[in-house]
Amino acid sequence: MTASIREPQRAAGRHFAAVVLAFAVVASAAAQSSEQKADPGAFAPPDAIAMVGVTDLDELVDGFKKTSGYKLMSDPALNELGGEFAFLHRFTQEFAKRLSKALGTESEKLKNPFGGACAFAMLPPGGDSKGPGVVATFGVKDAALMKEYYDKVVANFKNIAEKHESIEFGSHAIDHFTARNRKDREKKSDGDDADLDPNSPDLSSETGVAAIMDKIFGELFTADALPESLAMCLAGDRFVVALSPDEVKNVLRRSRGGESLKDNDEYKSLSRHFESPGPVRLYLSFPRLFDMLKAGDSDGHKEMMNIVGGKCLRALIGHAEYGKGRVESRMEMMVLTAGERSGLMKILTPKNRPFGIPKTISADTSFFLSAALNPPDVVDEIERMVRAGDPDAADQMRESLESVEVGEGEKISIRKDIIANLREPLTFGIGFTKPVTPKSGRFGVSIGHSNKQALERVIEKIKGMTGLIDHDVQGTVVYDMPAPLSLSLCVASDAVIFGTTATVEAALESSAGAGLADDATFKKTMELMPKEGWMLFYVDGRRLFEAIAELAKERQSLMQQMMMGKIEVAIAYGMMASMGEDATPEALRKMAENQNSGAFALTTTADGLRLTGINIAPESR
16 A cells, blocks of 8 residues: 555554543553443444444453453463563553553552443544544443542643643533644654564563563653544543544534434444344444545555455444353454455355365364365456556466476466366364474465366476475375475375375375364364354464473474474474573463463355354363
8 A cells, every 4th residue: 555545544543542542541450340231332423434342341341351361461470481471461560550650549559430331433534634533432430430530630631731721511521632743753753663563672581571661651651642632521421532622522412312323224233143242342334444545545545445345345343252151252243245246355255165174184283274265266356456456467467377487398387287276175284293392393284176187297397396206105196395394295186285294194194093173172162153154263272382381391402403494393493482482381381271272264144254253261171
């Protein structure tokens, strides 16, 4: 995308940060039960671009406290891991300290005044503004505590803002703060963006963690974090914060009745598409989003619409919940479409098929992916997308796929000789065999085919050029890549299989044994998932962390064997190294106790694309 089309996106990010600032200075994680429930769509205007809402904040927090993720974040063992895990723990602790300081109290004495429905909405740009407006509305359950916090917030903002005014609106007073022009501040912040990249500082060191903490919190609680305009109002049982007083006034008007997002047909269809929606509600209007981007760059907008298939996109709706019995977390969304699908949406809505796991996928698998994408159809649609924007580029793409030299006058057509003979499904698996050792790492990729002989002819043509060495396994030719990679390729009866040599050979062995499809944890997870779709991703976090804990015992051996270039050792070392240099086997085993299994699925429907994601509670394994 061009710079001009990214500007509204940057503006949205800055405005979001501003509202989060006002929210952060008055919120904490503590919560008690509440009986109040309302549709958060009632607080968003009918023309909202997007909304993230909660029907009952207390229900959401109470549910999250039941999850293994919360238990993990609260566990002191998290600090022992170092790296990103320690950073997350340190971040929450530091935020609580800074927040309590801003409110003139101690972090352990922070209380949450909020309860009931909350909503954050993004609005179409108003007036001369190129960026979207934002408004957040929070229910209040403890009016006295909220008034105390609110007064402190107003006093703090008066000190850091250039101007403050109190605007009377009915029986309420809107506090409006203005800050100096952002242009000078943006020039400074644009040059410092790299400092916010978690991959830039060394998060495994105390110095690196301290540096990024100072960067984040040093700006969050200063005038640099304020937008040029910020308005907020404590109106009885509602706290409203927005970028302008008019946006606050509109929320207060809607609280007395009138049309709102909850009257929008697409938003209302949420209850039709999802059974018993959870407390978190999501909404995004694609036409309004595209209109905003078009105002910033009409040419870039046209290109984007062609790529994503924007003409058919209507809205995204969804919900999420935590701590419901066997389901630790659930997220469901629908991308609603109308009319003929094209571009990315056509690629992402192929025909569904029952979710089946090939017997070649080992029971030791920690990650598994299956996608029913038909390669010829995908390539054809990509070429159509390219041709709509750049015919010359499309011609070059077609030419590059038609004729490729493979040595000694031999040529192949990637499109006709390879792609045309491939079909769904595409599968991928990665895991560690037991007992776990530095050589236990395994991965395999497979894709269906319709012509074994044609694909083997292609491999024979490139065999000399690539140094492949063949051998026989159960009557099938396996092609090994040059040492020391330990990678192999074969064309089995119904699929092309590529991966570590041990994985390919095991897939062909008749005595391969029980696979992932027979695994008890996998079965329990899939009981809660749709029975069919076109994409499935599964992860067993406990199995993965248990393996990494064993690998941590072999840290020195892994580092030495990495020099040999074997792919299985590289997989093992990469997984272990991602936990940080200070991750001990004991800490990792404790982490494994709070890990669970989860799955994510995509399903094509008559109304669009359905997304389903769940995590099951560790005790449900």
